Amino acid sequence: MRAPPALSASAPRNGSRDSVSGALRRSASSSSTAAAAAEMSASSAFIDEKGGSASEPEYGHDPASGGIFSTDYKRHDDLKEMLDSNKDSLKLEAMKRIVAMIARGKNASDLFPAVVKNVACKNIEVKKLVYVYLVRYAEEQQDLALLSISTFQRGLKDPNQLIRASALRVLSSIRVTIIVPIMMLAIKEAASDMSPYVRKTAAHAIPKLHSLDPEQKDQLIEVIEKLLADKTTLVAGSVVMAFEEVCPDRIDLIHKNYRKLCNLLIDVEEWGQVVIINMLTRYARTQFLNPNINESLLEESSEKAFYASDDEEDEDKKAEAATLAKRKPYVMDPDHRLLLRNTKPLLQSRNAAVVMAVAQLYFHLAPKAEVGIIAKALVRLMRSHSEVQYVVLQNVATMTIKRRGMFEPYLKSFYIRSTDPTQIKILKLEVLTNLANETNISTILREFQTYIKSMDKDFVAASIQAIGRCATNIGEVRDTCLNGLVQLLSNRDELVVAESVVVIKKLLQMQPEQHSDIIKHMAKLIDNIQVPMARASILWLIGEYCEHVPKIAPDVLRNMAKTFTNEEDIVKLQIINLAAKLYLTNSKQTKLLTQYVLNLAKYDQNYDIRDRARFIRQLIVPTDKSGALSKYAKKLFLALKPAPVLQSTFKDRDHFQLGSLSHLLNAKAAGYQELPDWPESVPDPSVRNVEIPDWSKCTSRKDRKEKKTEKPFYSDSEGESGPTESADSESDSGSGSESASASDESGSGSESEESREETESEDEEEDEEKEKKRKKRLDKTKAKKPAEESAESEQSSGTEDRKRGRKAVKNQKSASESESESESSESEDESEEESEEESESDTDIRKKKTPISKQPPKQSKKESKKERQEMSLLDLDDFEPAPASAPVTPVNFLSSSLVSDLEGLSLTNNILAPTTIAPSGSIKMYELLHRITVHQQHQLRDQKPAHRGAQAAVWDEDPRVHRDRRVSSR
Amino acid sequence: MIHSLFLINNAGDLFLEKHWKSVISRSVCDYFFEAREKAVEPDNVPPVIRTPHHYLINIYREKIFFVSVIQTEVPPLFVIEFLHRVAETFQDYFGECSESTIKDNVVIVYELLEEMLDNGFPLATESNILKELIRPPTILRSMVNTITGSSNVGETLPTGQLSTIPWRRAGVKYTNNEAYFDVVEEIDAILDKSGTTVFAEIQGVIDACVKLSGMPDLTLSFMNPRLLDDVSFHPCVRYKRWESERVISFVPPDGNFQLMSYHISAQNLVAIPVYVKQNISFFETGSSGRLDITVGPKQTMGKTVEGLVVTVHMPKVVLSANLNATQGTYNYDPVTKILVWDIGKLNPQKLPNLKGSLSLQSGAPKPEENPSLNIDLKIQQLAISGLKVNRLDMYGEKYKPFKGVKYVTKAGKFQFIRSAIFLSDKSYRIATLCTISLIF
16 A cells, blocks of 8 residues: 555554554444544554545545535544543544644644643643644634643643743743733743743743733833843844844843843854844944945035034044044944954854845945955855745845945856746846946846847846846947847847837937937838737837838838727827827828827727827817817927836835845835934934943943953952853943043043943942042032033033932832833933933033144044954954953052043043042942842842742843942942 | 745645644635746745735745745745755655655654744754654654653753754764765856856865764864865854864764855866767758767866766757767657766767757747757766865864765766857857856
C-alpha cells in the first residue's frame, strides 16, 4: 500500500495498515470499541483518509466529503471514549487524530468538553496537544475554556520553567475576555520571573493581551518598561516587539535603554535583531541630527536661518556661527555612532532580514560616505531565494534612485539571466535603468539589446520601455536609442513593434522637427500593427505633428475612417483626435472626412466616444451657437505639449522605511510607523538626559577630557548595575563634556549648569551639591558680571528649584517601579518645555558675550577630535563591565563639574583641584525621601520570598536603586 | 506578525493550516489562487499579495507554497526568511520537505509550528533547540515510544534556549570526535563567443559537519583569507575576530550546518575551466538547421573535468535533432525543447564534439533567438579560487578530534548563449554570450 509509517510519531503495527482503514469503516458503521480505534495513529488516519477518499469515500472520517452527520457523530464518540480512558496512550492517539483534523481545517469543536478535561494530563505530549486544541477553539467556546484556567494558574507556579512558560503562553493565547485580569496578573508576575525564558514569554504575551483588551494598555506599558530594562539578550527582541505593537510612539521609554540595546544587539537572536534595528532606526531619526546636513545645506541657502534656530539649543554651534559665520562642522553624536558601529557587523548575518534591516538603517541614518558598505551585502542577498531577491531588488531600486553611485560597481550583478522569473527580470531591469549614466550606458544598452530577443514577452516589453527611459535620461544616446527602436519597428514580433511605437512616441515628443522621417515611417506601419495601444500612439503622433507630414496625414485619416467601427476604443478616440487636428490645420482636404468620423462616433456604443465626438464637434465646427471657445480651438488642440517624463516607479518611495511592507506595496500598510524626519535641531540633549537614569546620553562634539577624573565616582556602582554599565562609563564623558562646554561658555556657565542639572536629575545627592555650587558660583558671577547676568542666573535657579521638586517626586516613583508612568512622562514634558525657555533666554544674553569665547571653541574642537579617536578604539563589546579601564582616582564627579564651572568663570582650561563640599541641609531632606523609596523596595522584596532571585535580578537592573541605597547608607 | 500559515501544493490543494492568532478563514487563499493562475509559472507568483484586509506573503519551495497571512506592517523579508526556515526545519526533521512527508508527520509538523512561533513572532527556530523540544522521528524512537509509552516531546527547557549560544546544547558526547569541512565553490560567468569573460564571480560555501563532545571552541584559519571579498556567517561565528584577525572563531552547532558563505568577485581570480565552441544556425529555407558544439579544457589547474553535461534550450520551432556525438550520449526532448548532451569525463587529447542537423517545423519562420546553452561539470579536489584552509584549532576541550577538509567539486548549474542586435549600427550582429556556473 505505502511505505511503512516509520516516520510517524507512534507507529501502529505495520501489518495492520490495511486493517486500519477497515477498522475505520467499521467504526463508522457500527460503533467500534475505543481499543480498535486506538490502533491507528493520527498520521495513518490522515493518510488513509486522503488516499481513501479518492477511491472510496470514508464517511466516518471526513464529514465534508461524507456529509452523513450521524456517522460523523459516532466517530467523534469514539474519540471521546478514548479521551475519557485512563490510558495515556489512548489519549495521545485521540489527540493526535484531533490535531490532524485541525491541521486540515476540519471542525473538531464539538470535542471541546472531552478535550478540555485532559488539560491536567500528566503526559506532556498529550498536554501539549491539548494546548494546541485549546488555543484553536477557546475563542468559540469561552465558557468551557474557563474550566482550564485553574490548571494554567497552577502551571504558572510550577518549578519547571518550561511548564511555567508554556502555561503563560497558552493562558495568554486563549482569547477569552473574561480572563483579562488573570492574564494581566500572570504577565506581571512572569515579567519578574527568575527565568529569562519565562520573561520572554511574558513579553510575547503583552501584545496578545493588548489585542484582546486595548484598555489594559497603560498597565502593559509599565510591564514593557520593566522588561525593556532587562539585560538578557533573550528578552530584548521580544520586548521590543511588544513595544512596537503596543506603544510604538512611546519613544521616551527607549532613551534609557538605548545604549544597552545597541550593545546587546549582536547577541540577540536573529528575529529580535530585525525588530530592534527597525525600532532604533525610528528612534535615531527623532534623536539625532541629520549626518548629511551640511550637504543639504549646500544646496539650500537657508544656512543662516538654520543656525539661528539651532543655536538656541547648542551653545557650541552658536559660538561658531556667530564668530566665524561659517558652517559648523557636523560631528556625529556618539550615540548615533554607537548604533552605526554596532549594527555594521550584522551585515554579515546569514539572515536576509537582518541584513536588510541593517541596510535600511544605514540608508536612513548613516552619513553619505558610509552608506556604500551596504551595497555589497545587498548584492550578496541577490543570490538567495527568488522571494528574497524580489524584496531586495525592490529596495535596491529605491536606493539606486537616491544614491546611484553606491551600486555602480555592482552593475554586472544585476544582469539578467534567462532563468530568472519574470518579476525578478523586470526589477533588475529597473535597477539597471536607474544605474545608467554617460559612462556605462553603452554597456547597459548592449545588455538591453540581448534582452529584446528573450522569449518572455512581458520582459521584452519592459526592456523596450527601459531603453526609452535611458534615452530620455541620457541625452547623448537619445539618437542611438531612437534608431535602434526604429529598427525594432521592422521586428517580426508584433508585441515588440507595438511597445517600440509607444516608446518612440514618447521620445519623439522631445524633438519632433528632426524626425519627420520617423513619423512617416510609423505612418506606414499603421496598416500592419494591430496592437491597439500602438495604433493609438501612431495616430496621436501623426495628429500632433501633422504639419511635418502634411501629405500623409489626410491619407491616414482616410484609411482609419474606413475601419473606424472595428477599432478598439482607445484607437477610436485617437482617430477623432486626429480628425479634429487635421480639420483645424487642413480643413480643405479633411472636412468631409472629419464629419464622417464624427458622425460615426456619434452613434458609437461607448459613451466616452459619443461624448468626445459631441465635444469636438462643438469646438471645431463653427456654428452660430458655438461660443467663444471655438475661436481658440486651434490653440487648444495644437498647443505645445510638454514631453512626458519617463520616471521610475520607485521614485520617492524612500519616504517609506526601506525594507518595510509599506515600501514594497508603495502604500501604507496597517500599523506602519512613519519614519520621522530628522529634527531641525538637536532635540535638547539635556532634556533627553532627564529621562535617562544613567544620564549617559551625552551630546556630541564635546570632549571627554575629564572622563578619567570622573570615572571613579561611577565605578562604585558599576559592579552592580548590570545592563547599564557601559552607559555609566560613557556617561562620564557626557558630564565631562558639559563641563567643557561650560568652559567654552566663558562665564555663561549657568546655562550649562542648567542642562547638567537635568542630566543628573535622578541623582539627588548631586543635585544638592550642585545647588550649593550654584549658590557659590552665583555669588561669584554676581560679583563679576553686570546685572543682566545675575538676572539670568536667578531666573534659571528659580525654575530649577521648581523642577527639582518635581523630579524628586518622579524619582521616588520610578524607584519604586510605580504605575503612574504617564504622569511622570508628563512632568518630563514640562521640564522639556522649561529648559527650552531657559535656553532661549540664555542665548539672548550669550549672544552679546560670544566674542569673548573665541578661543575656547577651537580647543574644544581639538578635544573632540581626540574623543573621536578614542571612540573608534573602543571595544565593540564594551558593554562588558570594564571597571579598570580608567585610573581610579577618587575624585567626586560633582566637584569636578563645579570645577569646570569655575573654570568657565575664570576663562581658563586648567582643571582646578576638586574642592570638597560639605553637605547642606537640603540634602538630608532628599535622603529621607529616598530612604522611603528604598524601604518600599525592601517591602516589595519581603512580600515575595519565593521570587527573591528574580526580584534581585530586577534589583540589579535598576541602577537608580543602587545609588539610592548608597545615598541612604551614607 | 505572522497570523496564519497555509500549505498549498502545486495542484492547488490546501493541505495544512495553522493559526497563531484568531482563526482566519481559508477563503483568504482565494486571492492567492487568483494570483497563482495569473502567474502561469509557480516562480512568477508575486511573493507579496495584497488583499482587502490581509497581506499574503508566500514562498514556493519543494513544490509547496507556504502562504502566510499578515495583518499589519512587518518587514517582508522577515516573513520570507522565516518561511524558508520552516521549510528547512521540515527538511531537517523528515529528510525532505514534501507534501507526503508533511502529511505523514502532521502532528510533529504541528508541534514544530507551535514552537517556532508564538503569537506570530519567532520563538525557537534553531534546529538544535527544536530537536530537544520535539525529537525528530526515527524508527528506533517510535518503537521505543510504543513500548515504553514515552513521548517524543521534551519535558525540560532546552539548554540552548537560555544560553548565549542557543545553537549548541550542553552535554554532547561522541566516542569519535570529528570535524569535517567542505569547501564548495561555484562560478558564475558570462563569456562571449570568443571566450572572453564578460562577467565572472565565485560563490563559495563552507559546509561543516562537526561531531565533537562538550563545548569546543574552534578556530579555522585560511592560507589566503584576503581572497574572501564578501562573507556571511552562521550566527556562531565571532564577527570581531574575523574583522581583526581574519580567522573564523566559533563554538559550533552540533551536526551539520553551513559555517559561512563567501563571494569572490574579482574577475582576474576567476578561472574558467572549459571553453565551448558552438555553431548553431538555421537556414532561411528548407526548415532545417545545423548544430556543431565542441567542448575543451581551459584552466583546469591540472585536474580532470568530470560529469560534463551540455544542455541546449532550443527554440520552439525545432522539431527533432539528428546528431552525432564523438563522446557520450545526447537526447532531445521535443516537448520541453531541451537537448541534453551527457559527455562525462573530459579528455583533453580527444575533444568531445556534437554535430548534426536540426529539423524545424515547416513553414514556421526562422527562429530569431539563438538557443541558450547550459553546462554542468565537476572538478574534484580543487577550489577554483585557490582558497585553502590553513588549520583548525580547538580550545576548551582536552581530547584530540579528527579533522578533515575537503574541497568538494560538484556539478555546475548553467551556461547560456545569447544573441543581440546592436542598436547603434544598423546592421544585425549576433553576439553570443554564455554563462557558466560551476560548482567546485
